[in-house]
Amino acid sequence: MYFINQVPFTFDDLPAIAKDDPEIVEIADNEKSFETEDLYRAYQYLMAEECHPLEFELELENADLLPVD
Numbered sequence: 637m638y639f640i641n642q643v644p645f646t647f648d649d650l651p652a653i654a655k656d657d658p659e660i661v662e663i664a665d666n667e668k669s670f671e672t673e674d675l676y677r678a679y680q681y682l683m684a685e686e687c688h689p690l691e692f693e694l695e696l697e698n699a700d701l702l703p704v705d
Contacts, residue, residue, distance in 0.1 A: 637670065644670055644678050645688060 637647045654660050682688035696702070 640682065640687060640689065643682060644675055645682055646690070647675075 637644050639645065650660070679688065683691065686692045687694065
């Protein structure tokens with residue numbers, strides 16, 4: 637799950653090998669889970685505020701912390 641100021645905006649699917657790993661399953665079970673409706677509401681909020689990173693160019697506060705492509 638990827639967040640902007642604690643607002644979720646996208647996620648990556650886990651590969652099958654990770655879904656079968658007991659350690660990863662335990663970590664995931666202890667994290668907050670999100671329903672489709674939660675992501676939809678977050679999407680609407682980010683779009684209304686023009687802050688969705690897949691749609692709008694955003695200024696980054698700590699751009700030097702991002703990995704180099």
